[in-house]
Amino acid sequence: MNEKNKQASLSELSAFALAVAQDVTPLALSYFRSPLEVELKADQSPVTVADRQIEAAIRVKVEAAYPEHGIFGEEHGQAKTDSANLWVIDPIDGTKSFISGMPTFGALLAHLVDGKPVVGVISAPATGEYWLGVQGQPSLFGLTPCKTRDCRSLADARLYTTSPDVFDAAGLAAFERVSAKAGMRRFGGDCYSYGLLASGHIDAVMEMSLQPYDFMALVPIIEGAGGRITDWQGAPLSIMSSGQVIAAATPALHAEILTLINA
Amino acid sequence: MNEKNKQASLSELSAFALAVAQDVTPLALSYFRSPLEVELKADQSPVTVADRQIEAAIRVKVEAAYPEHGIFGEEHGQAKTDSANLWVIDPIDGTKSFISGMPTFGALLAHLVDGKPVVGVISAPATGEYWLGVQGQPSLFGLTPCKTRDCRSLADARLYTTSPDVFDAAGLAAFERVSAKAGMRRFGGDCYSYGLLASGHIDAVMEMSLQPYDFMALVPIIEGAGGRITDWQGAPLSIMSSGQVIAAATPALHAEILTLINA
Secondary structure, eight states, X not given: OOHHHHSOOHHHHHHXXXXXXXXXXXXXXXXXXXXXXXXXXXXXXXXXXXXXXXXXXXXXXXXXXOTTSEEEETTTEEEOTTXXXXXXXXXXXXXXXXHHTOTTOEEEEEEEETTEEEEEEEEETTTTEEEEEETTSOOEETTEEOOOOOXXXXXXXXXXXXXXXXXXXXXXXXXXXXXXXXXXXXXXXTHHHXXXXXXXXXXXXXXXXXXXXXXXXXXXXXXXXXOEEEOTTSOOOOXXXXXXXXXXXXXXXXXXXXXXXXX | OOHHHHSOOHHHHHXXXXXXXXXXXXXXXXXXXXXXXXXXXXXXXXXXXXXXXXXXXXXXXXXXXXXXXXXXXXXXEEEOTTSSEEEEEEEEEOHHHHHHTOTTOEEEEEEEETTEEEEEEEEETTTTEEEEEETTSOOEETTEEOOOOOOOOGGGOEEEESOGGGOOHHHHHHHHHHHHTSSEEEEOOTHHHHHHHHTTSOOEEEEOSOOHHHHTTHXXXXXXXXXXXXXXTSOOOOTTOOSOEEEESSHHHHHHHHHHHTO
């Protein structure tokens, strides 16, 4: 087999990503709403045996299918990250929701080629829903293509953030500037909010302090649904991003929010 | 039939309440995640045709079954409130979640006898779950009795509130005092948070600016699960309450929070 044949196609990678993300649903549900010991990591974020086992289960499948690919996971670290192909894993995005019994947590899986996210999956085990994004293709909510709402003005927009606690003082001031002009602001949601954005139910999500495994999977989903997702300077999200994320239903709405953030 | 026979039993009232709350699930789901015109009421809270139709459907059934009972609904107002028997209806608790596609909204139905809530239902149409509370009986999550977690200390507690925006300045200061000592604080959830409290997944919910239809159904559910729910002065919730609500998994946790609120 020559080098060319070893390069997996986007359709193969996306089918694999979706299957792997869905395969861990029973494992996630086996721990959901059961008593779990919660540890605090160095950054004070909670982690459970469920996070660790789910990521381990995903890594085993990735390593078996694509032994030469790199892996960057929230719980078990980085491997072979010099590879042009990188899998980015968040086994439970929204661990605080997960341990609270809230159904909005999700498993996130992204595939990057040369640093660019080309496949992303949000799987929500508790609701059985998923979003799939593939570079250059319409995003899917389950089997159905999904599209952002044609919301071009912040005054009409439904804005979400997971918690005011994700912001530092300057970030919170920026969020206040933006949300003061929003049609509605609301809290909670984790990765589920980005799915609702891709499906046209909300119009913007603004967060900071995120890690690459929190946002890389979102990029192909939001872009393939017609939205725009960048950092707070308008730059594409990458492994090196600061963790500031702004996602919006339309380029016009994205531009309006970006101006307010940097006002 | 004499007067005595006309007084419905708790088991009859609770079976009726549960059936009625669940009967409107298809109606709620028919509007969920579909384009809806959102109006703002005088208090700037949103309302849709779904809220109005669901409440109307519930009122028709209550009036047919118990023509002499009073009704207090969020959207269609009060009727026969001088009756010793009163039905309190919130057709969509969490309208902002509902119009955002978030599955945590719910239909709330309470039955009061002489002002005291003796039956309460939280029905979550999007997840198909419900909680039922009946005075003097263990609360149910679906068909299974549910119980709060034995959390007696705020340092161990998972604290929720729907949004920082529910508080006025003094209320927000009180929430900051309480949440600063909580094991975890988190936002979002509406009535669903109280269900998760009754099921032992979270330990406290603190809110203000609520209306009777937002909280009367919660009382039998929280109390029948072993928790405690009052206003911020520790007084029982009633139709005349101020709208400040504190719910906790145990009397000890409730007392600790109450002390901090009033510090």
